[in-house]
Amino acid sequence: MQDQPATRQSGEALMQAFAPRMGRRYANGRNHDHGPGAHSAVSCLSPYLRRRLVLERDVVATALAGHGPEAADKFVQEVFWRGYFKGWLERRPGIWTSYRAGLTADLELLDTDRRLRRDVARAEAGETGLACFDAWARELAETGYLHNHARMWYASIWIFTFGLPWRLGADVFYRALIDGDPASNTLGWRWVAGLHTRGKAYKAQAWNIAKYTDGRFTPRDQDLAEDVRGLEEEEPEGLPAVAPLRTPRAPGQGIPSVLLITEEDCRVEDFDLASHDIRAAATLSASHLRAPSGVAAHVMDFEAAALSDAARRAGGEATSLRADVPDDLAAWATRAGARQIVTAYVPTGPLRDWLDEAEPTLAKRGITLCEWQRDWDKAIWPHATAGFFKVRKQIPRLLQEMGLS
Numbered sequence: 540m541q542d543q544p545a546t547r548q549s550g551e552a553l554m555q556a557f558a559p560r561m562g563r564r565y566a567n568g569r570n571h572d573h574g575p576g577a578h579s580a581v582s583c584l585s586p587y588l589r590r591r592l593v594l595e596r597d598v599v600a601t602a603l604a605g606h607g608p609e610a611a612d613k614f615v616q617e618v619f620w621r622g623y624f625k626g627w628l629e630r631r632p633g634i635w636t637s638y639r640a641g642l643t644a645d646l647e648l649l650d651t652d653r654r655l656r657r658d659v660a661r662a663e664a665g666e667t668g669l670a671c672f673d674a675w676a677r678e679l680a681e682t683g684y685l686h687n688h689a690r691m692w693y694a695s696i697w698i699f700t701f702g703l704p705w706r707l708g709a710d711v712f713y714r715a716l717i718d719g720d721p722a723s724n725t726l727g728w729r730w731v732a733g734l735h736t737r738g739k740a741y742k743a744q745a746w747n748i749a750k751y752t753d754g755r756f757t758p759r760d761q762d763l764a765e766d767v768r769g770l771e772e773e774e775p776e777g778l779p780a781v782a783p784l785r786t787p788r789a790p791g792q793g794i795p796s797v798l799l800i801t802e803e804d805c806r807v808e809d810f811d812l813a814s815h816d817i818r819a820a821a822t823l824s825a826s827h828l829r830a831p832s833g834v835a836a837h838v839m840d841f842e843a844a845a846l847s848d849a850a851r852r853a854g855g856e857a858t859s860l861r862a863d864v865p866d867d868l869a870a871w872a873t874r875a876g877a878r879q880i881v882t883a884y885v886p887t888g889p890l891r892d893w894l895d896e897a898e899p900t901l902a903k904r905g906i907t908l909c910e911w912q913r914d915w916d917k918a919i920w921p922h923a924t925a926g927f928f929k930v931r932k933q934i935p936r937l938l939q940e941m942g943l944s
Contacts, residue, residue, distance in 0.1 A: 543586070545844035547806065548851065550587030556939050557582040562606030566613040569912055570751050572686035575678045579929035588621060590845045591804045591883075596915050597620060598944055608935075608944060615938075616931060621723060622915065623930045626923030628722040628757065633725045637727050638893075642706040646832065652676055662701060662710050670892045671756035683717035683837045689752055695743035695899075696733040698765035705732045714830045717841050721888030733769020733936055736926060737777070741768040768875040781924045785911035790815060792922060796909075797877040799823055799868075800857065801890060802842045804883030806851035809913045812853065821845035821858040828862055828889035836906035862890060865897035869904045878905060884912040914941065 543549060561582070587593040595618050602611040602618075625762050628635055661667050665676030675693045679685050685693065697708040707712035709728040712906070713719045745758045774892055790796065798820040798840030800807055826834050826842045850857035858871060872880055879899070885891045898908055917936050922930045938944040 542585075545586070545590075545841045546848040547587075547592045550584065550593040551597075553584060553587065554593055554601060555586070558601050558605050561602035562610035566610075569613065569865035570688050572689045573751050574674075574755060575682055575754070578684075578686055583684070585794070586684075586841060588618075589718045589720050589723075590802045590842075591806050592772055592808050592845055592848070594806065594809075594915070596941065596943070599938070600761070603766045603938075603943060608938075610706050612728065615934065619919065619930060619934055620927060621720075623923045623927050624722040624726045625916065626920030626930075627726060628887045629784055629920055630781045630924055631779050632782065634729075635721060635725060635887050638706060641692055642710055643706045643831075646710075647706075649654075655703075657889055659703060659707055660702065662697060662703060662708075662788075663801075667701070669696065669700075669758065670760055670836070671752070671758055671883065674756070677925040679715050681834070683835060683841075685716070690727065691731060691741055692743045692748055694728050694743050696763065698732055699740070699767045700743070700762075705729075705770065709794075710830055710832070710898065715835045715838070717838055719829060719838065730750045731770060734774060737771055738769050740767050740769040758773070783905060787912055788883055790879060790909040790911065792816075794879050795875075795877050796879045796881050797821065797872045797875050798850050798853065799860075799880050799882040800846060800853060801882060801885060802823060802845055803885050803890060804913075805845045806855050807849060807883055811885070815881060817881070819843070819858065819871075820850060820853060820856065821871060822850050822867070823860045823862055823890075825862040825890040825893065827894055857909075862893045868897055869900050869906060872906050873904050879907045881909050881911070884910045884916065886916075 543553070553811050560580075565580070565582075571580050573579065582598075584593055584598065586600065599615050599618050602614045605611070606614075608615075618641045642923060649659060663674070663676060663680075665673035665680070667673055667676075672693060675685055675689045678689075679693075680687055694708055695704070697703050698705050705728050709724055712728070713721075713724050716724070723940050729735040731741040743763050749757045793816060796817050798812065800820065800822045802825065824842060824846065826837075826839050829838070840909055844923065860868060860871060868880075885894055894908060901908060918941060919930060922933050935944065
C-alpha cells in the first residue's frame, strides 16, 4: 500500500482499474480479507479519498456509470459512509475533544502501569500469540493498511478479548494508517466499542474470521471474548446534543491572498483560484499532529508526496510549512502582503484544532482564514445527525440533487 504514488494521476488510475468491480463483484466479495498484497475485492482508494486526490463524487459517478444504481448500491453506500462519519463528527465536535482528552489520560496511565504497557506493546507488535490478530498488527505496521473487516476484528479483540483501552487502540491505527482520518478512525472504534450506536458493540467471532479470511485463520471460540458488552458506562450522560454545522468564512475577492494546501483537500485546482488575488502558495504538513507518540514514516511520506503533487497542479511553486508554531504561518502570509489565507475546508480533527489555536495570531496581523467547502459535504452533512440509516435513505435524492442520477 505504501508503495503506491500519492498523486491524483495514480489515484484516478486506481479508480479506473477497479471500476469493473464496483458492482455485484464488490457487493459479494467486499467482506473477504485475502491478506497483504491481495486486497483485490476492495478498491484500496481510501488513502486517495481521505486527501481528496480522488473525489467521492467521481468514484460514485464511475460506479453508477459502469453498473447502474442497483448493482452499485453497496459500493455507493460505502462511499457515503465516509461523508456520514465526517458530518457526524462535525455535528458533535465534543466527541473529538473528549477522545483527545481521554487518550491523554490513557497515555499517562500507560507510563505508570507496567502490565498495561507490556500488553499494549505486545498487541501493537503482533506478539500476543493469537495468530490472526498478530498478522493484522504486522500488516498494519508494515503496510499502513488493513482491510475494513480486519479493522473491525482487530478493534473488537483489542477491546473485549485483551481488555485494552479503546483509545490506545484507536491511536495505534491513527499513527499507522495511511488513510487515517480523525472521523472514520475515532467513530469506527467507538462503533466497535458500542459507543457510537449505543449498546451495540461488535463481536469478533471465530466462524466469521475463518469464513472471511478464506480459512487463512481458524481461531477457536475460546480464543475470543464470549461476553461482549458496550462501554456505555464510560459516557453515562449519553451522546452530546447535535450542534449546528460550522459555517466557514468564504474567501473575499479582490483581497490580497495566499493559498494554503493541506492534506484535507489536495484538489485545490477545483476551486476558482483565478478570481482571487493570490500572491503566494504553501503546503502545510500536519500528519505529525495525529499523535503525541509519533506517526509512522509511511504516513508522513504519503502526505508529503500528496502535498507536492497538489502544489504542482495548483501552479507550481509553494513554500513548505509545518503545523508547529502559528507565527510561522502568520509571518509567511505577512511577507506575501496577504490579508487572507484561502484554503479548502478543514474538518474536525488535529489540524482544525491547530488552526483554531493559530487564528488569534493571524488576527493580530490582520489576516483572516477563509475556506472553500465542497458541495458533496454540504449535501451530506446536514443529515448526519443519528445513525447511518438516515443518510442512506437520502442517497437517491442526494444523487439526483448532485446531478449523479
